[in-house]
Amino acid sequence: MKPKLEDVAKLAGVSKTTASHVLNNRGYLSEKTLEKVHDAMETLNYQPNAAARQLFKQKTGLIGLIFPTVSNPFFGELVNYLEYELYQRDFKVIIGNSLQDTHKETDYLNQLLAGQVDGLILGTHNQGIAEYKYSHLPVVAIDRVMNSDIPIVESDNYKGGILATQRLINAGVTRIIHTNGPSSLETPAQRRRTAYEKVMTDYGLEPHTFTIDFRLSFAEKKQRYNELFEIYPDMEAIFVSNDVDAGIVMSIAKERGQNIPADLLVVGYDGTELMRNMVPELTTIVQPIEEMAKVAVDVLLKRISGTKTELEYILPVDLWEGETSNR
Amino acid sequence: MKPKLEDVAKLAGVSKTTASHVLNNRGYLSEKTLEKVHDAMETLNYQPNAAARQLFKQKTGLIGLIFPTVSNPFFGELVNYLEYELYQRDFKVIIGNSLQDTHKETDYLNQLLAGQVDGLILGTHNQGIAEYKYSHLPVVAIDRVMNSDIPIVESDNYKGGILATQRLINAGVTRIIHTNGPSSLETPAQRRRTAYEKVMTDYGLEPHTFTIDFRLSFAEKKQRYNELFEIYPDMEAIFVSNDVDAGIVMSIAKERGQNIPADLLVVGYDGTELMRNMVPELTTIVQPIEEMAKVAVDVLLKRISGTKTELEYILPVDLWEGETSNR
Numbered sequence: 075m076k077p078k079l080e081d082v083a084k085l086a087g088v089s090k091t092t093a094s095h096v097l098n099n100r101g102y103l104s105e106k107t108l109e110k111v112h113d114a115m116e117t118l119n120y121q122p123n124a125a126a127r128q129l130f131k132q133k134t135g136l137i138g139l140i141f142p143t144v145s146n147p148f149f150g151e152l153v154n155y156l157e158y159e160l161y162q163r164d165f166k167v168i169i170g171n172s173l174q175d176t177h178k179e180t181d182y183l184n185q186l187l188a189g190q191v192d193g194l195i196l197g198t199h200n201q202g203i204a205e206y207k208y209s210h211l212p213v214v215a216i217d218r219v220m221n222s223d224i225p226i227v228e229s230d231n232y233k234g235g236i237l238a239t240q241r242l243i244n245a246g247v248t249r250i251i252h253t254n255g256p257s258s259l260e261t262p263a264q265r266r267r268t269a270y271e272k273v274m275t276d277y278g279l280e281p282h283t284f285t286i287d288f289r290l291s292f293a294e295k296k297q298r299y300n301e302l303f304e305i306y307p308d309m310e311a312i313f314v315s316n317d318v319d320a321g322i323v324m325s326i327a328k329e330r331g332q333n334i335p336a337d338l339l340v341v342g343y344d345g346t347e348l349m350r351n352m353v354p355e356l357t358t359i360v361q362p363i364e365e366m367a368k369v370a371v372d373v374l375l376k377r378i379s380g381t382k383t384e385l386e387y388i389l390p391v392d393l394w395e396g397e398t399s400n401r
Numbered sequence: 402m403k404p405k406l407e408d409v410a411k412l413a414g415v416s417k418t419t420a421s422h423v424l425n426n427r428g429y430l431s432e433k434t435l436e437k438v439h440d441a442m443e444t445l446n447y448q449p450n451a452a453a454r455q456l457f458k459q460k461t462g463l464i465g466l467i468f469p470t471v472s473n474p475f476f477g478e479l480v481n482y483l484e485y486e487l488y489q490r491d492f493k494v495i496i497g498n499s500l501q502d503t504h505k506e507t508d509y510l511n512q513l514l515a516g517q518v519d520g521l522i523l524g525t526h527n528q529g530i531a532e533y534k535y536s537h538l539p540v541v542a543i544d545r546v547m548n549s550d551i552p553i554v555e556s557d558n559y560k561g562g563i564l565a566t567q568r569l570i571n572a573g574v575t576r577i578i579h580t581n582g583p584s585s586l587e588t589p590a591q592r593r594r595t596a597y598e599k600v601m602t603d604y605g606l607e608p609h610t611f612t613i614d615f616r617l618s619f620a621e622k623k624q625r626y627n628e629l630f631e632i633y634p635d636m637e638a639i640f641v642s643n644d645v646d647a648g649i650v651m652s653i654a655k656e657r658g659q660n661i662p663a664d665l666l667v668v669g670y671d672g673t674e675l676m677r678n679m680v681p682e683l684t685t686i687v688q689p690i691e692e693m694a695k696v697a698v699d700v701l702l703k704r705i706s707g708t709k710t711e712l713e714y715i716l717p718v719d720l721w722e723g724e725t726s727n728r
Contacts, residue, residue, distance in 0.1 A: 143477075143481050144471040144480055145674070147472065150470075150473070150477040154471055161502065166495050166512075167495065168463070168494065168496075169484060169494060170484070171484050292674060295678075318675065322678055322679060325679065325682075347619055348472065351619040351648070352645060353652070353680075355652075
């Protein structure tokens with residue numbers, strides 16, 4: 075016979091109401107209570123039905139979106155599409171920019187656990203938040219590794235890294251530098267680095283990855299990229315891990331009297347609508363931002379309704395052929 | 402003797418509870434009831450005290466932000482700062498991008514009237530929403546004319562228009578075109594146009610303002626700006642009303658074989674951190690985005706607590722001297 079919520083409550087030594095609260099992520103519950111109930115669910119292999127899940131659940135109609143900052147065009151466009159998709163399905167969105175305040179992520183997660191939002195979509199780069207270890211949370215990550223239970227929506231970062239590096243090698247250069255975030259951040263974007271290093275090695279070329287933290291201010295980034303020009307004075311090409319930074323690199327090259335593409339080739343990453351229209355000459359890898367938003371919303375709504383989902387959704391990328399990659 | 406809420410209710414022919422709901426923008430009220438109570442308030446010159454204002458008021462801790470789209474760097478940076486300021490004061494923000502859906506503004510206004518958010522900060526370009534005629538709403542507009550009772554926070558658009566036009570005239574050109582939104586949209590940004598036309602006329606030059614709707618897609622904008630190049634083949638300079646469009650103009654000029662600044666001078670508007678770092682060569686008018694956000698939040702919180710505010714806050718602008726304005 076299938077185990078019921080009563081059985082879970084009994085085994086965990088809590089009331090049925092408490093067990094339901096755990097199931098529906100409602101109210102402030104102690105870590106001990108959460109663990110006891112989750113352990114009991116696992117032991118009994120309890121599969122909640124929709125009714126049990128909705129028992130004490132009151133919809134707020136609100137979804138929290140936590141991203142580093144909407145002032146970056148990639149996140150600006152992503153949040154714009156997410157808000158659009160969710161609004162079509164009667165959800166309004168609460169937005170938290172986590173770049174200046176890493177506590178925000180915990181704050182919003184607590185809001186979720188207290189039932190003040192119905193779900194979260196996260197694209198922050200913070201790490202090791204203990205609360206995520208509780209399973210079944212209505213949370214979806216975009217381009218970020220959380221724990222083994224939180225679904226991730228991402229574009230094909232490995233393929234993007236291959237396309238970018240191969241494009242530069244096809245242009246006839248060999249001294250190609252790659253810039254990326256610290257490898258301690260477990261983001262799928264690190265696969266761009268893996269792909270770059272693989273292609274370089276396959277061609278017998280030496281990979282050089284230059285680490286630069288996404289969270290630096292513009293002034294700090296400029297200083298760091300100027301260091302890059304000092305460290306690799308004879309570089310012929312740079313594969314930059316996002317278009318805003320590619321723009322900074324292009325502007326620094328100009329300041330230093332270098333011509334792009336005559337003296338230096340540049341390939342960026344992200345391919346937002348803004349960049350493709352304002353700086354169409356920049357060769358870049360286009361992430362399918364609108365599609366990523368749609369998939370993330372679909373997956374979150376499944377998760378909220380207790381429907382099973384995949385754990386990883388990888389969407390295809392494209393190469394935008396500008397003039398910065400042609401000699 | 403000072404009139405009391407009871408007197409207002411009596412004159413309007415409603416209960417004290419209803420009068421209080423009108424005062425505090427709580428619950429769904431008919432237009433007729435709102436009008437009766439507002440008329441009575443005006444007739445009696447009723448000045449609500451803080452206690453009357455808070456009588457039935459329950460704080461939600463949520464502020465609605467309605468802007469065209471956070472995918473535009475100006476609104477992206479503005480929303481980022483607004484969210485930061487409000488978070489410091491224990492408010493979370495609901496964000497609505499109104500560009501693709503003009504009903505959103507009405508929707509969020511109804512939410513406000515129903516007490517589901519504590520206040521609104523608006524920067525949309527929609528017009529003629531009848532609901533705003535009710536006074537005392539906790540609403541602040543950024544760079545947008547609403548009605549005579551809603552405070553506006555803006556930067557000095559007239560001064561910005563003067564600075565931009567004067568800069569181009571100083572560079573020695575005379576055939577200067579200005580682009581701006583349709584004059585039917587009552588935005589303070591129209592003062593840039595007024596200033597441009599004033600300076601041109603003062604110098605005995607003919608002003609030409611080219612109208613382009615902010616709400617067009619990138620593809621439509623490109624087509625429209627290509628028309629601009631066809632209509633004014635001998636133009637020497639363009640003063641573009643925002644930096645994203647200035648970027649598009651620069652990219653079109655390049656496509657058409659024109660060099661900037663040798664063949665065409667360009668001055669933009671907004672001066673976001675993103676543009677100043679990615680395209681530092683673009684001369685532009687810098688709006689004090691962070692300061693505008695701080696003032697808007699201050700004014701909104703005053704408005705929520707029933708404190709009197711000014712009706713217009715004009716913040717200073719700066720000229721960012723790039724190379725696109727020098728021959």
